Amino acid sequence: MTSIIGPASYQFFGIFPAAILSFILPVVGIGLFAYIMARRLAPLVRAAPDYRMDRIGQRIIRLITIWLGQIRQPRYMLAGVLHIVIFAGFLILSIRSTSLVIIGLSDGFVLPGFGGWLGDVYNFLKDYAATFVLIACIVAGIRRGIFKPARYAVPEKYGKDHTAEAVFVLGIIGTLMISESLFEASELAFAYQQTGEWHFVAPLSLVWLFTHMLTGASLNFLQGLHIFSYFLHDLTFSFPVLSASGQTLSRDHTDLPVMFSCVWTKEKSKPVEYRVSDEQLDDLESFGVKKLEDFTWKHMLDFYSCADCGRCSDQCPANAVGRPLSPRFITIKARDLIFKIIRCR
Ligand code: HEM
Ligand code: SF4
Numbered sequence: 001m002t003s004i005i006g007p008a009s010y011q012f013f014g015i016f017p018a019a020i021l022s023f024i025l026p027v028v029g030i031g032l033f034a035y036i037m038a039r040r041l042a043p044l045v046r047a048a049p050d051y052r053m054d055r056i057g058q059r060i061i062r063l064i065t066i067w068l069g070q071i072r073q074p075r076y077m078l079a080g081v082l083h084i085v086i087f088a089g090f091l092i093l094s095i096r097s098t099s100l101v102i103i104g105l106s107d108g109f110v111l112p113g114f115g116g117w118l119g120d121v122y123n124f125l126k127d128y129a130a131t132f133v134l135i136a137c138i139v140a141g142i143r144r145g146i147f148k149p150a151r152y153a154v155p156e157k158y159g160k161d162h163t164a165e166a167v168f169v170l171g172i173i174g175t176l177m178i179s180e181s182l183f184e185a186s187e188l189a190f191a192y193q194q195t196g197e198w199h200f201v202a203p204l205s206l207v208w209l210f211t212h213m214l215t216g217a218s219l220n221f222l223q224g225l226h227i228f229s230y231f232l233h234d235l236t237f238s239f240p241v242l243s244a245s246g247q248t249l250s251r252d253h254t255d256l257p258v259m260f261s262c263v264w265t266k267e268k269s270k271p272v273e274y275r276v277s278d279e280q281l282d283d284l285e286s287f288g289v290k291k292l293e294d295f296t297w298k299h300m301l302d303f304y305s306c307a308d309c310g311r312c313s314d315q316c317p318a319n320a321v322g323r324p325l326s327p328r329f330i331t332i333k334a335r336d337l338i339f340k341i342i343r344c345r
């Protein structure tokens with residue numbers, strides 16, 4: 001009796017160790033990620049100052065409620081609920097994705113502490129997380145690609161429509177869910193055929209479904225699928241996700257700016273220029289934004305993190321009455337401008 005060969009021990013064509021690929025893919029992904037981050041940080045370092053480290057308590061509360069709790073998402077109910085599912089699932093699955101990277105180098109690797117009951121509970125949760133994230137991606141893809149809600153439309157004067165990018169990103173996330181589940185299901189189906197024992201998996205989850213579908217498949221097919229799904233996951237995770245890479249997927253809107261967002265009050269409003277008193281304003285050659293470096297680093301972070309959702313323009317009174325003002329396109333144009341400048345430097 002044999003057990004399925006994991007990616008750490010598998011050899012392509014019987015000679016080339018798959019572990020080499022398991023090593024190279026994440027390393028290249030991390031390298032790309034570091035490179036992109038360094039390029040993105042460069043303009044931030046040269047940007048105007050913005051003091052956002054006061055009232056740390058309030059900022060942490062906002063981080064927990066807005067970032068982690070996603071409490072503002074349901075202001076647009078369907079899009080919001082779908083996002084909460086994708087976001088929560090992603091948080092849960094990030095642990096699995098990390099351990100999968102190591103499984104490529106060491107078969108059967110289990111994160112410290114995840115060997116016993118905690119691991120069983122986690123696996124149960126992550127199987128459902130992958131299932132619900134896939135369902136959310138399919139619904140979101142249909143919503144964006146077929147129903148096309150008006151707020152995402154891009155008027156001709158502002159450039160190209162971004163529907164294809166949005167659907168592509170949803171497809172990438174869906175691919176991660178399917179490949180992760182197939183990787184596990186092929187192993188379980190293989191073990192079932194060899195031992196006749198059925199390993200418990202979360203009922204009706206994607207892994208459960210795939211395992212049932214695969215119980216009759218040949219051992220060779222299961223072995224091939226196991227390795228293929230591993231590297232499909234590795235490739236998808238290491239490049240588009242880990243590196244949040246390229247210009248298409250650069251909408252890495254994980255909203256770090258929440259931590260630094262306005263907690264201004266009537267008593268403590270934002271000055272026109274930092275370190276310049278109201279009396280000194282008349283002596284300035286210019287204020288506001290005239291060149292790129294006049295934006296503060298917080299402005300730039302906001303540009304980077306825009307999800308291109310059109311919620312701001314949808315709520316903007318000037319935009320609603322047809323004035324040529326769109327907070328969404330100001331943000332996107334500013335980001336494109338920064339990217340253009342980064343490319344030229
Ligand atoms: C951490 C804070 C995050 C914030 C504040 C945030 C915010 C947003 C917003 C405002 C939208 C637009 C929603 C709409 O269309 O009305 C969006 C879209 C999206 N977000 Fe996030 N996001 C976060 C993290 C994540 C993470 C970790 C993922 C994981 C993959 C993710 C995946 C997506 C996807 C796929 C869309 C497009 C959904 C669609 O087109 O229907 N987001 N996000
Ligand atoms: S700036 Fe506007 S378009 Fe961009 S994420 Fe915020 S609300 Fe959406």
